[in-house]
Amino acid sequence: MxxxxxxxxxxxxxxxxxxxxxxxxxxxxxxxxxxxxxxxxxxxxxxxxxxxxxxxxxxxxxxxxxxxxxxxxxxxxxxxxxxxxxxxxxxxxxxxxxxxxxxxxxxxxxxxxxxxxxxxxxxxxxxxxxxxxxxxxxxxxxxxxxxxxxxxxxxxxxxxxxxxxxxxxxxxxxxxxxxxxxxxxxxxxxxxxxxxxxxxxxxxxxxxxIQKKGVCHSRLRENFKRMHDVFTAKKRQMPKIQYFYVNKQWLRVRTDCYKLMRAIRWRLNFYSWVKKQRKSNERIVRLDLKTPQKKAARVTDPELFACGFMNPLEQQLIKRNETFLEAALVSRGERGFLIVADEKVRSEAVLAFLSQDYCYCSANSPILYLKSKDVYGKSFVDPLVLYDSASVGVKKRNVWGRFWNPILKKYCINTFFYRTYLTGDVCRIEKVLFINFNPTFQRLRSRSLNASELYSRLVRDNYAKLYLRYAGRPDIFKKISLRAGGFSVSVGPNGMLKLAEMLKH
CATH class of the missing domain: 3.90.550.10 (Spore Coat Polysaccharide Biosynthesis Protein SpsA; Chain A)
Known part of the structure; x- marks a missing residue:
């Protein structure tokens, strides 16, 4: 039986x-x-x-x-x-x-x-x-x-x-x-x-x-150890060549600037940690990076990552009609939503959208590209370091879905939690949201933007300039302004969830 x-x-x-x-x-x-x-x-x-x-x-x-x-x-x-x-x-x-x-x-x-x-x-x-x-x-x-x-x-x-x-x-x-x-x-x-x-x-x-030596805890400890090793490694210990597996292709990064390699390994630590054997027929993108023009000692890690790594990589992407935008990208099915705001507001918005069953694509730098008559977006490397206001003032301990990051000394969303549960795939950019947070607002206020206003804000606003000044592609942003809906949104403390709920339909 x-x-x-x-x-x-x-x-x-x-x-x-x-x-x-x-x-x-x-x-x-x-x-x-x-x-x-x-x-x-x-x-x-x-x-x-x-x-x-x-x-x-x-x-x-x-x-x-x-x-x-x-x-x-x-x-x-x-x-x-x-x-x-x-x-x-x-x-x-x-x-x-x-x-x-x-x-x-x-x-x-x-x-x-x-x-x-x-x-x-x-x-x-x-x-x-x-x-x-x-x-x-x-x-x-x-x-x-x-x-x-x-x-x-x-x-x-x-x-x-x-x-x-x-x-x-x-x-x-x-x-x-x-x-x-x-x-x-x-x-x-x-x-x-x-x-x-x-x-x-x-x-x-x-x-x-919950075991002290359980699989999840040991893997999180291993990841923390890798991050700690990256930040504490001496110059002679930092490898000059590192491989990363990103977006189903290999990146081979070579640089003599140890601070630049440190910044890259921190941002891409998840992608170097995934254990995968490289097949002989898999494409390799080779990046031979030079020391930035400014002295490395005077440049912060984020600036090193932006000008020392993202700029050369974007030159590779441009050959394939792709580019970056400093924004967050979430999706629901095939519908993609770009969230353009300063870092903290962007993080709050991403958390609100994830709580409403949207998929995470990128919190910082999604890749945009043209396909037929539309603009599509896909995730790219970022460590999913999101501010979590719910944890402010809470004792420094790990809680469900978030953890205390001893390297950054702030609360972050559990990388594995969203990487493996909620990672989205390619999506068509349907709406671009310029979000302004005002704690005095009691209700959500939004205004639609016409094509010229949307293009102007994408190209000229401060939070869009980071990668645009590194040979961004205006034609992609023109296409977004023609094919996607743009909205200027002002929200209060409870407005993010209402916005995410409203955009479901």
Whole structure:
């Protein structure tokens, strides 16, 4: 008899907690399930511990002959799964009693629902203290549809351990993305959220254990260490040649100016950190950078990055009819929205748009290019360093979705959180928003701009000059002024969210 539910458990060096995780599944009163455990070539006793539990016929144990990584292992489990539904559980988490029974009974009674999820507890490693409930604000049973108030925190505050999902929908959504360094499960949840309704059952279903040496924490620590190494490296330690993988192509950067390389490595640290082997047929953009004309000691890191790196790179882009604009770019489907404002206001606007289910493309320097009769935009390198006013005055500690950056000494949005969950693709520039923040305004005020006004502001305003003075392309901005709608917007403290909500339609 085929099982109704396949419980997926990838495991790597999980000897400390995997026995408790498996036993929490086997204790379920619901019996029509299989538990698929794949040991990803662990270096400890993970495989031996699971093998001791295979006396239960519901446990299916496999071992990778080489280290495949968590994403490929999850996709392998999907191929092996015989169940109609998939319930994921990490090897260090715990499944609470009733999860399989409650979720399966609900999905069988409501075939129009593709996924059901319950309440989760985020706890310390030894389970002595509950840190947070997830999702934190939804309290009542009910369907979660896109655009509803219930959907605002999903799939951002979401963990795969809370959900039981129809296998056919996971396959339709494209499985897990192996190209992502972290967050592949939440990226899949986002795609699932677009193709099927979710239903929330307000019942505890799992415990998420935060380990001091867990994957997410270790990767964040590794990224911080890289940033710290970049800022503290001495001149003789800084490499003269560095490769970055950006926008599906390789950048080979060479410079003798160590301060310039430091500025570049800080801005592009995420792109050098992604581990990817270069294929022989992949294109390489070679940038041999000279020391800026001004003495490096007198120039700030942002100025070095702008004149020492962005200018030469733009010369390469111009050959392909592309250019930069100092603005933010968010998208909704294929519709792109350029946000032109000073840095702090731009950051506040991006956060407001992201909270309304827009996709992040760039907070600082999107690439613009002509295609047919329209102007399109796509993301480019920036470290997603956004000001977060909600954190002002808060104790310096990491909270959900943001972290305290010890290098910049301010709160920033978690780079992985938005890079992997919300990164948009190519979009057509539909609207250009010139946003002015005024704390005295009680309501949103907007004025449409005609084509000449839009072009004038794009070319002449201070925040558009940064890259325009480095051989920007006026023809692209003329095309934007003709094809996109321009608006001058004045907002107060609550105006950003209203603006993002208004532009949805």
């Amino acid at each position: 085929r099982p109704l539910i396949s419980v997926a458990m990838p495991a790597y060096n999980a000897e400390k907690f995997i026995r408790a995780a498996i036993e929490s599944v086997l204790r379920q009163k619901f019996q029509h399930f299989e538990l698929i455990v794949i040991d990803d070539h662990s270096e400890d006793n993970t495989y031996q511990i699971v093998r001791e539990l295979t006396g239960d016929a519901r446990v299916r144990l496999y071992k990778n002959t080489r280290r495949m990584g968590e994403t490929d292992t999850k996709n392998k489990i999907l191929k092996l799964a015989r169940g109609k539904y998939i319930a994921a559980l990490d090897a260090d988490d715990l499944m609470l009693q009733g999860r399989l029974k409650d979720h399966c009974e609900f999905l069988e009674k409501h075939p129009e629902i593709g996924a059901v999820f319950g309440r989760g507890f985020v706890a310390t490693e030894n389970l002595e203290r509950v840190i947070i409930l997830i999702p934190p604000t939804i309290r009542q049973d009910g369907k979660v549809l896109r655009g509803s108030c219930r959907a605002k925190e999903l799939p951002y505050d979401f963990n795969q351990g809370m959900a039981t999902i129809k296998k056919e929908h996971i396959l339709k959504a494209g499985r897990f993305e192996a190209s992502l360094p972290i967050g592949e499960d939440s990226r899949l949840m986002r795609r699932l959220f677009k193709i099927t309704p979710f239903y929330f059952l307000n019942k505890p279903c799992f415990i998420y254990r």
